[in-house]
Amino acid sequence: MAARRPSAALSAALAERHVLVVCGAGGVGKTTTAAALGLEAARLGRRALVCTIDPSRRLATSLGLGQLSQKPRRLPLGRFGVAAEGEMWAMTLDTKGTFDSLVERFAGSEAARRRILGNRFYQQVSAALAGTHEYMAMEKLLELSADARFDLVILDTPPTRHALDFLEAPDRMMSFLDASVLRWFLKPYFVAGRLTLKVATRTGAALLGLVDRYLGLQFLQDLSEFFLAFEAMYDGFKERAARVFGLLREPTSGFVLVASPAQASLDEVLYFHRRLEEKRMPFVALVVNRLHPQPSGPARRRASAAVSPGLAAKLAEVLAEEHLVARAEHRRVGRVEVDIGRRPVPVPELESDVHDLRGLAEVAGALFGSA
Amino acid sequence: MLGSGPVILDRLLERRLVVISGKGGVGKSVTGAALALAAVKSGRRTLLVEVDSPLEATRYLGARPAGGSVREARPGLFTVNLSPSAVMDEYVRHVVKLEMLARRILDSPVYHRFFAAAPGLRELMVLGKIMTLEEERESWSRRPRYDLVIVDAPATGHGLSFLKVPRAASEAVPVGPIGVNARRIQALLQDPKRTALLVVAIPEEMAVVEAAWFHRLATKELGLDCAGIVLNAASEERFSRAEEAEVLRLTAEKADLGPALPAARRQIRRRKRTRFYEKRLAALDAPLVSLPFLPDDPIGPEALERLVARLEEA
Incomplete structure (x- = not known):
């Protein structure tokens, strides 16, 4: 058997698995990688959907589409001369919309639904609460993974500063919504509707006094209302969250980590990889984007007579600089390989930015060596 | 274009x-460190603030990682790494004067679950600090x-909501010290005499799209003054x-120069980009x-000095 390509595990995952989650810090080419994976999956004959949270229309840009809809849309691969047996679909995720529809699903009554959707705190929270994007991305993943139109869903995770936010955020959000913790000091307050405090503990009373002094009565009322309304839905939310985590642990799911050759980026995926192991979530591959080409031996001598002396000197200079950069990058990536025990999939710096499906096909080619 | 270095500086x-902002991975930290160095050279006592990233900018300065309290990394150059939760704890201690009570609040599950995840509160606390x-x-x-405070803001996306927080907070919490503080922060950010935004990008489509988008939102919607744009890794x-x-x-003639010609072509392409x-x-x-x-x-x-020189020169 020929030596396995570094991309072998990735190809196998694209051919067999049902859910792939693409993770990495912002700015490492995560979205483009996710899209290229979708394209390759379509080539392998699968019906693949790429779903992204897209505050700045990244995926749309890399697909050459002006706008991506919040409903899955099938991409015209043939029109760009990309031959594929399968299908490639793409969509963006609307966090607020997903949250709203969750509320609609779990709110027991029309009145409860209206109370929450109209709550000022909810309106702020559903967009701004730490972890909402990540939680909603997972929520959507659950829904899409059950959609019969697709046999592979590729989730491009929200752009976070730290890749790890994606795994931690839902826990943080669920903790926040855990009404049972807050009830004991908010509910009596709300029910009383005024400043008379009947709180069991001194700490609770102090905390409440603090909140009231610093945040004001109106805010507290909005907040209490929000939690009271949410209380009934909490179990539903929690159950969904547990199912998402279950889904991510399935052997038919997998995580693809994306990094740039910068040390900070590599450190971060290493950490993420460790956390995946701790959480027993299946790791598929590490993709390292924008690598400079590996130095292939010393710069060749013999500046042929045809090269002007000025140019010859500059050629040597540019080549030497490139070697310097490439060596440092490969050294760093080599260390990561030792740590995760699997060869990273290298993607060389591309000739141009990805503007359309053709460009995306080039990325896929670089990933899978088919170009 | 290239001659606007001193203008920007x-x-x-x-x-x-x-406030330095841009998509993740575009070199905000290195830009912040270079700017801080240039400021110190001009005789300004400068504080470089990082948020939740102990290793970045100070590493470029050859200094020890910045800690939670202000430290002088070089004469006249101070660094600090703000951890949102530490800033928040400090605030609680400041408000609740009784240490014992403060500790009980800080230890209570409600504080951890609620205040640590409450939307915008961490950002607001950091901005307040x-x-x-x-x-x-x-x-x-x-x-x-300090004559100048330089903030290496969290990456765009996060970064923008970071700067949006004071306005959202003053709307959500109109009364009380939080609301008052949010409005004071807002006033500071919006005052072009005191505050400038520096947007950072690299020569890549997504980074440039995001820089343009951020520039528009910050200047048009949030009323910040954008004093300059830095294109890193040019x-x-x-x-x-x-x-x-x-x-x-030579390429067309298939001249045998080993890897030198492809390297040259890549360089030319990068330059074009x-x-x-x-x-x-x-x-x-x-x-x-x-x-x-x-x-x-x-x-x-040493490498940082080259950036400083570039910022200074005409």
């Missing part, structure tokens, strides 16, 4: 607070402790027109400065 150094640092005065002379002009033509000719994005960014309503790609690994004080 002058515009930045006359403020009290500079930055404002406090900006306002700090020496006890004897009453002059400001490729330098290496070959003259004639030499470029020669490279193409840099020029293309310089044009795009120059179209935004802010002066642009290009900083060269640094091949050094790791980037240390």
Whole structure:
């Protein structure tokens, strides 16, 4: 058997698995990688959907589409001369919309639904609460993974500063919504509707006094209302969250980590990889984007007579600089390989930015060596 | 375009607070460190603030990682790494004067579950802390402790909501000290005499799209003054027109020069891309400065000096 390509595990995952989650810090080419994976999956004959949270229309840009809809849309691969047996679909995720529809699903009554959707705190929270994007991305993943139109869903995770936010955020959000913790000091307050405090503990009373002094009565009322309304839905939310985590642990799911050759980026995926192991979530591959080409031996001598002396000197200079950069990058990536025990999939710096499906096909080619 | 270095530097150094923003991975930290160094060289006592990233900028300065309290990394150059949860704990201690009570609050599950995840509260606390640092005065002379405070803001996306928080907070919590503080932070950010925004990008489509988007939102929607745009990792002009033509000719002739020709072509391409994005960014309503790609690994004080020189030169 020929030596396995570094991309072998990735190809196998694209051919067999049902859910792939693409993770990495912002700015490492995560979205483009996710899209290229979708394209390759379509080539392998699968019906693949790429779903992204897209505050700045990244995926749309890399697909050459002006706008991506919040409903899955099938991409015209043939029109760009990309031959594929399968299908490639793409969509963006609307966090607020997903949250709203969750509320609609779990709110027991029309009145409860209206109370929450109209709550000022909810309106702020559903967009701004730490972890909402990540939680909603997972929520959507659950829904899409059950959609019969697709046999592979590729989730491009929200752009976070730290890749790890994606795994931690839902826990943080669920903790926040855990009404049972807050009830004991908010509910009596709300029910009383005024400043008379009947709180069991001194700490609770102090905390409440603090909140009231610093945040004001109106805010507290909005907040209490929000939690009271949410209380009934909490179990539903929690159950969904547990199912998402279950889904991510399935052997038919997998995580693809994306990094740039910068040390900070590599450190971060290493950490993420460790956390995946701790959480027993299946790791598929590490993709390292924008690598400079590996130095292939010393710069060749013999500046042929045809090269002007000025140019010859500059050629040597540019080549030497490139070697310097490439060596440092490969050294760093080599260390990561030792740590995760699997060869990273290298993607060389591309000739141009990805503007359309053709460009995306080039990325896929670089990933899978088919170009 | 390339001559706007000193313009940008002058515009930045006359403020009290500079907030650096851009997509992740575009070199905000290295830009912040270079700017801090330039400010110190101009005789300003400078504080470089990082948020939740203990290793970044100080590493470029060749200093120990910044801690939670302000430290002098070099004469006149101070660094601090703000951890949102530590800032929040400090705030609680400040408000609740009784240490025992404060500790009980800080230890309580409600505090951890609610306050740690409450939307925007961490960002607001961090911004509040930055404002406090900006306002700090020496006890004897009453002059400001720092002439310039540089904030390496969390990456865009996060970064924008970071700057949006004061307005959202003053709307959600109209009364009380939080609301008052949010409005004071807002006033500081919006005052072009005191605060400037510096947007950072690299010559890549997504980074430039995001920089343009951020510039528009920050200036049009949030009312911040964008004093400049930095294009990091810019490729330098290496070959003259004639030499470029020669490279193409040699390529067509399949001249046997080993890896040198492909490397040259890649360099020419990168240079072209840099020029293309310089044009795009120059179209935004802010002066642009290009900083060269640094091949050094790791980037240390020497490499940083080259960026400083570029910021200073005409």
